[in-house]
Amino acid sequence: MDIKKVEKKWQEIWEKDKLNTFNQKNADKKYYCLEMFSYPSASKLHLGHWYNYAPTDSFARYKKMKGFEVFQPMGFDAFGLPAENFAIKTGIHPKDSTEQNIANMEQTLREMGAMFDWSAEIKTCEEDYYKWTQWLFIKLYEKGLAYRKEAPVNWCPSCNTVLANEQVVNGECERCHSTVVKKNLTQWFFKITDYAEELLQKLDGLDWPEKTKAMQRNWIGKSMGGEIEFTCESGDKFNVFTTRADTLFGVSYVVLAPEHPLVKTLTSPEQKEAVENYVFETSKTNEIDRLSTNREKTGVFIGHYAINPINGKKVPIYIADYVLFSYGTGAVMGVPSHDSRDFAFATKYNLPITRVIKGVDCDDELPFEEDGILMNSMEFDGLTSEEARKSIINKLAMSGKGTHKTNYRLRDWLVSRQRYWGAPIPVVYCEHCGTVPVPVSDLPVKLPYDVEFKPDGKSPLAKHEGFMNTTCPICGGKATRDPDTLDTFVCSSWYYLRYPNANNPKEPFNPAIINKMLPVDKYVGGPEHACMHLLYSRFITKALRDMGYLDFDEPFKSLVHQGIILGPDGFRMSKSRGNVVSPDQYVEQYGSDTLRLYLMFGFSYTEGGPWNDDGIKAILKFMDRIEKLGVKLADTKNGKNIDIGSEEKELLYAQNYAVKAVSRDMETFSFNTAVARLMEYINALYKYDSLENKNVKLFKESYKTFMLLLAPLAPHFSEEIWEILGNKKSIFLSDYPECDENALIRDENELAIQVNSKIKTRIMLANNLTEEQIKEILLKDEKIVAALGGKEIKKLIIIPKRIINIIV
RNA sequence: GCGGAUGUGGCGAAAUUGGCAGACGCGCUAGACUUAGGAUCUAGUGGGUGACCGUGGGGGUUCAAGUCCCUUCAUCCGCACCA
Numbered sequence: 001m002d003i004k005k006v007e008k009k010w011q012e013i014w015e016k017d018k019l020n021t022f023n024q025k026n027a028d029k030k031y032y033c034l035e036m037f038s039y040p041s042a043s044k045l046h047l048g049h050w051y052n053y054a055p056t057d058s059f060a061r062y063k064k065m066k067g068f069e070v071f072q073p074m075g076f077d078a079f080g081l082p083a084e085n086f087a088i089k090t091g092i093h094p095k096d097s098t099e100q101n102i103a104n105m106e107q108t109l110r111e112m113g114a115m116f117d118w119s120a121e122i123k124t125c126e127e128d129y130y131k132w133t134q135w136l137f138i139k140l141y142e143k144g145l146a147y148r149k150e151a152p153v154n155w156c157p158s159c160n161t162v163l164a165n166e167q168v169v170n171g172e173c174e175r176c177h178s179t180v181v182k183k184n185l186t187q188w189f190f191k192i193t194d195y196a197e198e199l200l201q202k203l204d205g206l207d208w209p210e211k212t213k214a215m216q217r218n219w220i221g222k223s224m225g226g227e228i229e230f231t232c233e234s235g236d237k238f239n240v241f242t243t244r245a246d247t248l249f250g251v252s253y254v255v256l257a258p259e260h261p262l263v264k265t266l267t268s269p270e271q272k273e274a275v276e277n278y279v280f281e282t283s284k285t286n287e288i289d290r291l292s293t294n295r296e297k298t299g300v301f302i303g304h305y306a307i308n309p310i311n312g313k314k315v316p317i318y319i320a321d322y323v324l325f326s327y328g329t330g331a332v333m334g335v336p337s338h339d340s341r342d343f344a345f346a347t348k349y350n351l352p353i354t355r356v357i358k359g360v361d362c363d364d365e366l367p368f369e370e371d372g373i374l375m376n377s378m379e380f381d382g383l384t385s386e387e388a389r390k391s392i393i394n395k396l397a398m399s400g401k402g403t404h405k406t407n408y409r410l411r412d413w414l415v416s417r418q419r420y421w422g423a424p425i426p427v428v429y430c431e432h433c434g435t436v437p438v439p440v441s442d443l444p445v446k447l448p449y450d451v452e453f454k455p456d457g458k459s460p461l462a463k464h465e466g467f468m469n470t471t472c473p474i475c476g477g478k479a480t481r482d483p484d485t486l487d488t489f490v491c492s493s494w495y496y497l498r499y500p501n502a503n504n505p506k507e508p509f510n511p512a513i514i515n516k517m518l519p520v521d522k523y524v525g526g527p528e529h530a531c532m533h534l535l536y537s538r539f540i541t542k543a544l545r546d547m548g549y550l551d552f553d554e555p556f557k558s559l560v561h562q563g564i565i566l567g568p569d570g571f572r573m574s575k576s577r578g579n580v581v582s583p584d585q586y587v588e589q590y591g592s593d594t595l596r597l598y599l600m601f602g603f604s605y606t607e608g609g610p611w612n613d614d615g616i617k618a619i620l621k622f623m624d625r626i627e628k629l630g631v632k633l634a635d636t637k638n639g640k641n642i643d644i645g646s647e648e649k650e651l652l653y654a655q656n657y658a659v660k661a662v663s664r665d666m667e668t669f670s671f672n673t674a675v676a677r678l679m680e681y682i683n684a685l686y687k688y689d690s691l692e693n694k695n696v697k698l699f700k701e702s703y704k705t706f707m708l709l710l711a712p713l714a715p716h717f718s719e720e721i722w723e724i725l726g727n728k729k730s731i732f733l734s735d736y737p738e739c740d741e742n743a744l745i746r747d748e749n750e751l752a753i754q755v756n757s758k759i760k761t762r763i764m765l766a767n768n769l770t771e772e773q774i775k776e777i778l779l780k781d782e783k784i785v786a787a788l789g790g791k792e793i794k795k796l797i798i799i800p801k802r803i804i805n806i807i808v
Numbered sequence: 809g810c811g812g813a814u815g816u817g818g819c820g821a822a823a824u825u826g827g828c829a830g831a832c833g834c835g836c837u838a839g840a841c842u843u844a845g846g847a848u849c850u851a852g853u854g855g856g857u858g859a860c861c862g863u864g865g866g867g868g869u870u871c872a873a874g875u876c877c878c879u880u881c882a883u884c885c886g887c888a889c890c891a
Binding site for chain 1: 819823827890
């Protein structure tokens, strides 16, 4: 068949008949199947897109044939840095290039033949969309979940611009490789930390890959411990956070982060110069270096002492850059005997090392970091570490010097970007009224087109007077806008809520519709978003729930990560390596169904692997065999009926086995085995075809069943053959075949016979035999008798339909 | 260092969850039909070839282990001075 013509033909028919459009009337049977939307890139679709979208579309089509009302939308994550960088390089405006890219990608996505509901398409850079992204910001602000503070950001001194975290690779700017430095700017944050505990707890109930859940757990980084108050000789007080309160008697010094405010007030005149030098040096170090584990521990004594509240012992106060001001209290207690970092530090600066924990039945050489039994700890001696952690904090609590405390490593989400191509932050600053959110009725705050976006260290919008100068919505006086734009992850943190309401001009989403359509039943995309997009989306969903807009807790019930298709050389495809394989040539030459089938057959979906097109031949042959048989059957008259004999039973067995196996495989994204089962099934059909006398009616039905199983995996091709067979309606309006379990029951099976667990022979056995009958048959078999060698049978293990083990 | 995986023929990969390892393919070998074939079809294809050995290595549990337990090695990914 002329595959290009056929594809076009069916794509037009599907579109005309609105086959892929979600029907809200059937929302009770909804199945929300979502693939992560794409960033509009200049080159068309790459293999990664295909690998994400084509097999998932087959899954969605399978669900549709199973009777679900499938909603599978597609859109574009259209704001972001690459378009802006492209603009800086070429002078082509980000809006123009993005629109062009989207147009190209839309076309190739349509050519793929996926059942995307284009009536629900969204593009995050359009006013209709970013208006509601701004709405989201304002709602978070009103709820106290968006706030503004000064914070250090990544700054590239050569590009003269702020970089997103993702653009900092090993401490360097990804474009010019200059060392990135920290610079303090006033920024907007979302208070994701308010949800740290729920984000952690609710992971347990999600049908997500274990690895992804583990990554989020790590990222959230819950640790339970206590805060303990140390009092300085000066009378100043500070808290340390520790998970090892049981080692409190082993403290031989304390360390403040160099940024800690007490450093200035406590430093003695003799130590002033050394401390100031150290603080200065630290401020120059970039965070990557500072956080490197294998770096030597350094620090400076500040010339002041603090009192350990548990035993009144006086200990020196140091500053050291391995203590982070941003985590815990920015101060730690140093217990060299039971922490390897402290051990290294104490050894270097000749501080005392006192053991306070002894190990139980293990090598407890210092530094000993495991739990054990307390010693040198006064009344706590003899307690286990676990008991002591509680009782020591409890004792301190009585005098107000200690509390149990849980810390998280998760930080608030910095959403300001000093960039042009994003949603403007909908806030104005008024001389009288201060920070004022733009009223929802005034949204969107439009992103102006005529902006100078060449980087010079300032937000591009700051230079646009027409944009910047405005009036205060409260007092009507002079005000200026926030010149920053929102991180594009804000746009993508709620897009799945917009799809079912894509054309709603009045609200971002209708709560009644959302509560019916969400959560997403199956979400498919790359694993690289584990701690960004997937975490942000969960946060936003929970925040909107707490504002009363939703009544579900989690946006994505079930998540699948597709694997990565590597270049033929086994490395990640990249232009610089020159190993990029484009899907276009294959689509052009063989058609989209062929490429789709091969992607499904050639790889384990969640694994991926190096590209190799040898297997395409196998798919072409497979499709050719299907077509030949279909054309032949379409021309065959039913003829005289033949009774159901053993050949017919075999055919029905093959058919029902395929139905059962393929359904199971489709459910679990095991596309490679689903295709394999279909290959087996077509082989069985050919085998039946080679017979002299056939039950043509049954044969045709069997072939139709085959086509129905194939349809989700090769949509255009299947439609065409379906039509050749004489069907008038789309194959996707047919029901998916059901397995007839009775056809899978065989009268007899071949069993492997083992003697003392070694296979000796195989024999056919009827399934309804008793143990005695089986024994009788076995003892008549020459090979078995020989293997038994006249020995007495001690035990007979029979696994029906599979194996028999004779123990002698 | 912590966390998550992966390791099976020449290659891509399967294995109903403890029951005949290598399904389905690619490649290869032989044959058929052909002027020809890089088309199509048929047969064979883990290794040795006697009955034995084979799922990274070593141990264990079991009638039975790719699958469960212990141990070890290698590779990939993520996080990493988080007190």
